[in-house]
Structures are given as C-alpha cells and as structure tokens.
Amino acid sequence: MSETLPASADVIVVGAGNAAFCAALAAAEHGVSVLVLERAPENEAGGNSRFTAGAFRCVYDGVDDLRTLMPDLTDEEVANADFGTYTEEKFFDDMGRVTEYRTDPDLCEILVKRSKETMLWMRDKGVRFMPIWGRQAYKIDGKFKFWGGLTVEAWGGGPGLVDALTKIALKTGIAVAYGARALSLVADDDGVKGVRVRHNGRTVDVKAKGVVLAAGGFQANAEMRTRYLGPPWELAKVRGTRFNTGDAIKMALDIGAMPTGNWSGGHAVGWDRNAPEFGDLAVGDNFQKHSYPWGIMINANGERFVDEGADFRNYTYAKYGRVILMQPGQFAWQVFDNKIIPMLRDEYRIKRVTKVRAETLEELVKKLDDVDAVAALRTIKAYNNAVMTEVPFNPNVKDGRGTRGLSIPKSNWANTIDQPPFEAYAVTCGLTFTFGGLKIDTSARVIDTDGAAIPGLFAAGELVGGIFYFNYPGGTGLMNGAVFGRIAGGSAGKRAGQMPGA
Numbered sequence: 017m018s019e020t021l022p023a024s025a026d027v028i029v030v031g032a033g034n035a036a037f038c039a040a041l042a043a044a045e046h047g048v049s050v051l052v053l054e055r056a057p058e059n060e061a062g063g064n065s066r067f068t069a070g071a072f073r074c075v076y077d078g079v080d081d082l083r084t085l086m087p088d089l090t091d092e093e094v095a096n097a098d099f100g101t102y103t104e105e106k107f108f109d110d111m112g113r114v115t116e117y118r119t120d121p122d123l124c125e126i127l128v129k130r131s132k133e134t135m136l137w138m139r140d141k142g143v144r145f146m147p148i149w150g151r152q153a154y155k156i157d158g159k160f161k162f163w164g165g166l167t168v169e170a171w172g173g174g175p176g177l178v179d180a181l182t183k184i185a186l187k188t189g190i191a192v193a194y195g196a197r198a199l200s201l202v203a204d205d206d207g208v209k210g211v212r213v214r215h216n217g218r219t220v221d222v223k224a225k226g227v228v229l230a231a232g233g234f235q236a237n238a239e240m241r242t243r244y245l246g247p248p249w250e251l252a253k254v255r256g257t258r259f260n261t262g263d264a265i266k267m268a269l270d271i272g273a274m275p276t277g278n279w280s281g282g283h284a285v286g287w288d289r290n291a292p293e294f295g296d297l298a299v300g301d302n303f304q305k306h307s308y309p310w311g312i313m314i315n316a317n318g319e320r321f322v323d324e325g326a327d328f329r330n331y332t333y334a335k336y337g338r339v340i341l342m343q344p345g346q347f348a349w350q351v352f353d354n355k356i357i358p359m360l361r362d363e364y365r366i367k368r369v370t371k372v373r374a375e376t377l378e379e380l381v382k383k384l385d386d387v388d389a390v391a392a393l394r395t396i397k398a399y400n401n402a403v404m405t406e407v408p409f410n411p412n413v414k415d416g417r418g419t420r421g422l423s424i425p426k427s428n429w430a431n432t433i434d435q436p437p438f439e440a441y442a443v444t445c446g447l448t449f450t451f452g453g454l455k456i457d458t459s460a461r462v463i464d465t466d467g468a469a470i471p472g473l474f475a476a477g478e479l480v481g482g483i484f485y486f487n488y489p490g491g492t493g494l495m496n497g498a499v500f501g502r503i504a505g506g507s508a509g510k511r512a513g514q515m516p517g518a
C-alpha cells in the first residue's frame with residue numbers, strides 16, 4: 017500500500033500472521049473495508065505463523081474428509097496410507113488431558129467443533145493443504161501410517177501459508193501496511209474507535225468501527241517473560257518472531273480488558289543450545305530436537321531428569337522445554353546410539369547443529385560440554401541395565417518398553433544405548449509462545465474486568481488466554497488462530513457493516 021496510512025478503515029486487524037489474515041478475510045466477507053497493520057517490515061512479516069511447519073490439528077472422520085480438504089491427494093497416495101481418524105472426541109480428549117482439564121470449555125468446544133469447517137473455509141479461500149508425510153507418518157509394510165492426530169499441513173509450511181494468505185487478502189482488496197506498529201487503542205465510553213499507529217516515523221490515529229487484535233503473545237519480551245513466567249525465563253531462547261512483545265495484550269489491558277489463562281505458562285521445547293536469541297527464518301523450526309522419546313536426556317550433573325518416553329512427542333514436547341530450562345545451566349544433551357540414529361528426525365541433520373559423535377560411551381561422555389562425565393557414564397549404564405529388552409520396540413504405539421527400577425523411569429521406547437557410533441545433541445529451552453492473554457467470549461469479543469464485552473474490540477490467536485495451560489497438542493496454534501481469527505473477523509465485520517456510514 018502507499019506510504020501513508022488511510023485516515024480510517026471499517027475494520028483494523030493488528031498483526032499479519034495466520035489469525036490476523038483469517039480475521040481480515042472473514043471481516044471482508046461483510047463488504048467492509050479492512051486494514052491490516054503489521055509491525056514487522058515486509059521481509060520479516062508473518063509472525064510466528066511464518067516460522068511454523070504449517071501443521072494444523074483438525075478433526076477428520078476418515079479419508080473422505082481428507083480428500084475433500086486436499087483434492088490433490090491421488091488414489092495411489094490414498095491406497096498407500098493409513099490416515100486413521102481424528103474425531104471430535106479424540107481432539108477433546110487431547111485438549112483436556114494435556115491442559116489438565118483447565119482449558120475454557122466453551123472456547124475449546126468451538127476450537128474442536130469448528131476445526132473441520134474452518135479448514136474447508138481456508139481451502140475455499142485458496143489455501144492448499146497436504147498430508148504431513150515426513151514427520152507424522154511412519155512407513156510400515158510399505159504403507160504410511162499416521163499417528164498422533166496431526167495429519168495436515170499447509171503447502172510450503174509456514175512461509176507457504178503466510179504467502180498464500182497475504183496474496184488472497186490483497187486479491188480480496190484488503191490493505192496491508194508493513195512497518196506499522198500499533199501503539200494503543202483509541203477508545204472512549206462507547207468502546208474502541210481506532211488504533212494509534214507508528215508508521216514511517218510518524219504517530220497517527222486511524223479510525224475504525226471494529227478492531228481485531230491478532231498480534232501474538234509476549235514471548236519476545238524478556239521483561240514480561242521474567243515478570244510473568246518467572247526466573248530464569250529471561251534466559252530462554254525465542255523460537256519465532258522477535259516482534260511478538262505483548263504490545264496488543266498491553267494495549268487491551270490499558271483500556272480495561274480482563275487478563276486470563278495460564279500467565280506463568282508457555283509452549284517451550286528442546287532447542288539447539290547455540291541457536292540465536294530469536295528465530296531464524298532460514299532455519300525455521302529445525303533448531304528443535306524432537307526425537308528424544310527414542311533416546312535419553314542428560315543434564316550438567318550427568319543425570320536423567322525426565323521420563324523421555326512418557327507419551328508421544330506431540331504430547332510432551334511443548335512442556336519439556338521448561339523442564340530443560342530448569343536444569344543447571346539451562347541445557348541438556350540428548351543421547352542416541354546407532355540403532356536410533358537413522359530414525360532421527362530431519363532436524364538432526366541440519367548444518368547448524370550442536371552435536372558430538374564417538375565410537376565408545378567413555379569417549380562420548382567426555383565430549384559432552386559442561387557435563388559431569390563420570391556421572392553421565394554411570395547414568396547411561398544404569399539406564400541400559402534397566403531397559404525391558406524383552407518388550408519389542410515399536411515407535412508407532414506407546415510400546416510399554418520401559419525401564420525397571422530407575423528413580424526416573426522411561427515409560428516407552430526405552431532403547432539400550434550400546435551400539436556404536438553414539439551421538440549426542442545439546443539443547444536448551446526454546447520458547448514458542450506464551451499461554452496467558454486476553455479473555456474473549458464465543459464471538460471473540462474482548463471481555464473487560466467487569467465481565468462485559470468491550471464494544472468494537474475482538475481478539476484471536478496467541479494473545480488469547482484460557483485455551484492452553486501447561487502443555488499443548490502439536491498443531492493447535494494455527495488451528496486456534498484460524499478458528500478464532502475467522503470468528504473475530506466475522507464479528508468485527510458484521511458489527512462494522514451494521515454501523516452508520518459503512
């Protein structure tokens with residue numbers, strides 16, 4: 017768009033990630049003008065959504081649903097795959113279990129029940145999807161078997177998703193301003209009337225009949241991290257965009273919005289110990305190291321500290337980042353032997369990886385930087401002796417191949433570490449996004465501290481609180497942003513369309 021911002025738009029959307037674009041597209045369906053404000057320059061725009069693998073957790077009741085969503089699926093691909101199902105019941109169960117039944121029941125119900133139709137809505141808008149052949153399926157007897165309820169990804173991953181949404185928005189007549197940082201909300205007793213924006217070095221007020229906040233969490237703000245998540249979260253690395261510094265949460269709280277949800281919680285994973293402070297789009301999510309369920313993790317004291325095989329990776333990875341952060345020195349080494357090395361996920365084979373390799377365990381433990389090598393060797397040997405080798409290893413199910421007699425058990429996929437060569441990978445905590453945020457109702461209206469909706473203010477995506485607590489089922493962030501982005505945009509567009517002068 018031109019160098020200057022318009023004086024007004026019917027609906028302003030703050031942010032240009034997945035939730036924001038879904039909101040913008042839904043608002044535009046009401047025939048109103050829509051302006052998207054993105055703080056980042058164009059080449060860094062797209063927020064965390066751009067950093068993702070583009071995986072969406074959505075309900076499907078069988079292969080027919082998937083064929084409807086992904087018409088490009090060939091008969092041969094269908095014949096060679098066992099997609100199973102991911103029913104509403106399974107999605108509910110997963111959300112309940114991983115959030116320890118704290119998820120807001122009304123919002124969770126909407127997330128689950130509208131996931132399928134929202135995916136089809138996105139497809140109708142022009143976003144293309146495909147099965148996650150690589151990461152979520154194993155080939156058994158020549159057939160890809162999908163597991164963990166996560167089956168669909170956007171073409172081209174996160175970058176492909178953001179590019180597609182941006183193109184569709186522009187084609188729809190939605191204006192997108194880059195380098196436009198929302199500073200505060202223009203509001204009075206009647207509600208929100210616009211946004212104060214810093215753009216090209218100037219501060220201007222842009223009027224609007226409705227504003228959708230979709231500007232992400234506060235994970236890239238070290239001060240807020242320490243204040244809300246506590247120490248030593250200022251020492252965590254940020255996996256994604258440097259621009260999600262909690263601006264929109266703060267500007268909503270400033271006009272009386274209600275904070276809600278798990279303010280001391282966040283989604284955090286094992287992340288390369290030497291990764292940069294913020295995400296790097298050239299590497300995307302490949303600094304993550306998610307094959308730990310097949311191996312063990314050792315801390316600076318040379319000890320194991322968590323049940324690496326407690327559940328499928330999808331259900332543990334988002335909470336184990338915190339566990340690693342709480343270890344001495346905020347790091348751990350993941351250890352594997354030659355039986356598992358060929359099975360390691362692709363992210364273990366990137367160039368920018370902190371890795372050591374050795375032919376003996378004695379040699380390996382000496383190479384683990386900052387680790388008590390004697391204790392590490394003792395730990396590996398005790399672990400090897402404890403493995404229930406009589407139970408067969410099966411990566412596709414929780415195989416019950418655990419350990420016996422260890423103070424920290426490993427419940428599944430316990431493989432002995434005894435076949436050279438051995439490899440170890442150093443990880444620290446990578447924070448993905450924060451869980452605390454704004455309270456919304458089922459129409460995505462922002463609720464104030466008295467429990468009333470703030471007229472003209474809507475919110476979606478990472479900055480909404482109350483949906484995720486403690487943990488998160490992989491692929492739900494994009495689905496959550498899409499479902500509530502669509503609802504928020506629809507609510508804002510409808511309201512603006514009914515106001516005079518629309």
Ligand SMILES: Cc1cc2nc3c(=O)[nH]c(=O)nc-3n(C[C@H](O)[C@H](O)[C@H](O)COP(=O)(O)OP(=O)(O)OC[C@H]3O[C@@H](n4cnc5c(N)ncnc54)[C@H](O)[C@@H]3O)c2cc1C
Binds near residue numbers: 033034036055062197
């Ligand atoms: C490495 C990585 C991998 C991930 N993989 C997946 C995955 O495969 N599947 C999944 O479901 N989730 C994944 N996630 C989580 C997912 O990225 C988020 O849940 C989701 O993208 C959040 O979308 P959003 O639209 O709410 O926020 P974002 O996509 O982060 O968009 C927020 C936007 O707001 C802008 N902004 C911030 N402040 C302002 C301001 N003051 N004014 C204007 N604009 C502002 C930002 O620049 C940004 O563009 C991953 C995250 C990371 C970091």
